[in-house]
Amino acid sequence: MYVTLKQLLEHAEQGGYTVLAPNVFNLESLIAVVEAAEAERAPVIIAIGESRLKDSQLQKYLPVVARQMAQEATVPVGINLDHGKSYHELVLAIQKEFSSVMIDASMCPYEENVARTKEIVKIAHELGISVEAEIGHVGQGEDYTENGVADGLTEPEMAKRFAEETQVDALAVAVGTAHGVYKGTPKLDFDRLKEIYDMVEVPLVLHGGSGTGMENLIRASELGIRKLNINTELLIEAREQVRKELQENPEIEISVSSPSYAWIRLHGTAVFENNMAVKEVCMQNPIVKGQYQTADNPIFEVFYLDNAHGVIADFSGNPPYEF
Numbered sequence: 414m415y416v417t418l419k420q421l422l423e424h425a426e427q428g429g430y431t432v433l434a435p436n437v438f439n440l441e442s443l444i445a446v447v448e449a450a451e452a453e454r455a456p457v458i459i460a461i462g463e464s465r466l467k468d469s470q471l472q473k474y475l476p477v478v479a480r481q482m483a484q485e486a487t488v489p490v491g492i493n494l495d496h497g498k499s500y501h502e503l504v505l506a507i508q509k510e511f512s513s514v515m516i517d518a519s520m521c522p523y524e525e526n527v528a529r530t531k532e533i534v535k536i537a538h539e540l541g542i543s544v545e546a547e548i549g550h551v552g553q554g555e556d557y558t559e560n561g562v563a564d565g566l567t568e569p570e571m572a573k574r575f576a577e578e579t580q581v582d583a584l585a586v587a588v589g590t591a592h593g594v595y596k597g598t599p600k601l602d603f604d605r606l607k608e609i610y611d612m613v614e615v616p617l618v619l620h621g622g623s624g625t626g627m628e629n630l631i632r633a634s635e636l637g638i639r640k641l642n643i644n645t646e647l648l649i650e651a652r653e654q655v656r657k658e659l660q661e662n663p664e665i666e667i668s669v670s671s672p673s674y675a676w677i678r679l680h681g682t683a684v685f686e687n688n689m690a691v692k693e694v695c696m697q698n699p700i701v702k703g704q705y706q707t708a709d710n711p712i713f714e715v716f717y718l719d720n721a722h723g724v725i726a727d728f729s730g731n732p733p734y735e736f
């Protein structure tokens with residue numbers, strides 16, 4: 414069943430658990446994630462990065478297939494535009510297949526982050542689509558220092574104000590995680606997370622899940638994280654599978670014109686054969702495993718957004734900004 418982020422995370426808040434949001438980048442990874450969620454009877458959020466949609470073929474087809482799969486799934490499935498920075502892409506996603514978007518203006522000064530987020534919230538909520546935004550800034554693992562994150566940690570007071578001013582449905586916070594591979598050991602500021610959770614009404618999101626360590630993630634879940642983003646770990650697993658495949662079968666055909674595309678294709682066929690790699694990384698995860706039962710759960714009745722999409726107002730004027 415196709416559900417919004419708001420529905421998913423309100424339920425997670427009631428149940429005190431965390432929903433996994435793995436990034437998908439091709440048909441194989443998409444199938445793997447949805448099948449894994451069904452196998453575990455767990456809700457899931459399909460994350461499609463804005464950068465992925467720069468590939469015009471993926472832009473055209475991946476969200477459509479994701480939407481179809483979400484509708485047919487027997488567990489709740491949301492589709493989230495991850496790290497939406499372009500106004501154009503955000504509005505397209507709101508109009509099309511996504512049940513939520515993340516507007517990432519976390520690199521902007523506070524007032525601009527608020528203004529950009531509010532604009533997207535206004536459009537999205539008109540159509541029943543949820544919005545995630547980020548306050549503070551989750552950086553890259555390569556910038557990690559011995560003491561953890563150098564700057565950009567979320568200020569609890571500011572997070573509270575931001576959530577109230579923007580009316581977002583979920584809030585990503587910076588509490589010590591980083592995107593990509595950590596240079597050093599991840600250090601999470603759990604006191605800060607607790608303080609944010611106590612002050613902020615909306616469900617909290619943790620980016621940079623890869624390499625953070627299960628102990629840290631479970632603690633973060635206990636302290637109020639309701640959505641966990643994971644990307645790099647899946648790619649690392651993919652690389653391992655590709656390596657293994659090439660070792661076992663060195664003559665594997667790789668003559669596709671673009672090197673990066675060749676890698677992705679290879680990725681798809683080698684890694685997601687039987688869909689095992691992603692399933693293992695995503696769902697052998699005590700945070701989500703076993704937390705959700707469909708049986709007597711009235712919250713996730715089938716929720717189609719068909720009527721909502723398509724009635725968007727005219728946004729044909731110049732976009733108010735481009736990142």
Ligand code: 13P
Nearest residue numbers: 593620621623642644645
């Ligand atoms: P990782 O790549 O570190 O798992 O981060 C994923 C993420 O936050 C996507 O938005």
